[in-house]
Amino acid sequence: MGGGLAGTATALALARAGFDTVLVAPDAPADRRSTALIGRSVAFLSDLGIFEALGSKAEPLAVMRLIDDTRRLLRAPTVEFRASEIGLSAFGYNVLNSDLLAALKAQAADAPQLERRDTAARSYRIEGERAVVELADGGSLAVDLVVAADGRRSPMREAAGIGLREWSYPQSAIVLNFGHRIDHRSISTEFHTRSGPFTQVPLPGRHSSLVWVEEPKLAELYAELAPEKLSRMIEDRMQSILGEVTV
Ligand SMILES: Cc1cc2nc3c(=O)[nH]c(=O)nc-3n(C[C@H](O)[C@H](O)[C@H](O)COP(=O)(O)OP(=O)(O)OC[C@H]3O[C@@H](n4cnc5c(N)ncnc54)[C@H](O)[C@@H]3O)c2cc1C
Known part of the structure; x- marks a missing residue:
């Protein structure tokens, strides 16, 4: 859940590893930050072919x-x-988040086991062995694993009953x-x-x-x-x- 850097990279990695994957990603405003990628992040993105695709943008x-x-x-x-x-x-x-996300999205578009849904996730509940995710477009998904990559105000975290402390x-x-x-x-x-x-x-x-x-x-x-x-x-x-x- 979430089409930022974390959600798109995770969805791509899971689909490449052979799992049927749905990326629930509503349109989001452009991310104008940059990210300094260090060590393991570079290796992870290299394994996905993303780092090479970035070329001189990194x-x-x-x-x-x-x-x-x-x-x-x-x-x-x-x-x-x-x-x-x-x-x-x-x-x-160091790479612009918009460049990194564009490279991830380009590869995600070609990944055979990856479906994208342009809508938000509302919440989820556990039914038997599966999680049922309610979507904002009225649909739902029954899945084995939910990855909450829906940002710092994560509705999925709330649905999981995980609280937070703020200061x-x-x-x-x-x-x-x-x-x-x-x-x-x-x-x-x-x-x-x-x-x-x-x-x-x-x-x-x-x-x-x-x-x-x-x-x-x-x-x-x-x-x-x-x-x-x-x-x-x-x-x-x-x-x-x-x-x-x-x-
Ligand atoms: C100034 C600054 C500098 C930083 N520099 C670095 C750095 O150098 N290196 C580094 O590793 N990190 C850095 N970070 C942290 C890094 O940018 C963030 O941790 C990272 O971008 C978070 O990505 P994300 O995909 O988890 O979340 P986000 O980018 O917040 O994406 C969340 C996505 O979830 C979507 N979403 C929201 N609600 C829902 C919903 N209900 N259903 C489905 N989708 C939903 C949103 O539309 C969004 O696309 C920096 C952060 C800041 C603020």
């Missing part, structure tokens, strides 16, 4: 650089970890992708600031993604800034190491 993370930007009197020195030091060409690969932190994350004038050379730079990490992760070409952790009030304010102002602010925060920034 940017290697060859160097991780950490900068103490706390402005304290005594600061930690900048450190760089190189994948080559442990015999790897990259620690992982919040005095932090918000601004997440965006941006262009820059200078090559990133496959380096990810993490600035450790007083309000939290400000992390640039390289994407293909002169593009990077950013996860910028801030106090909630400031994050709201920055998210409302005109793109030119925000671009200048990001360039300043990055100490211009990637030159002019365009959000």
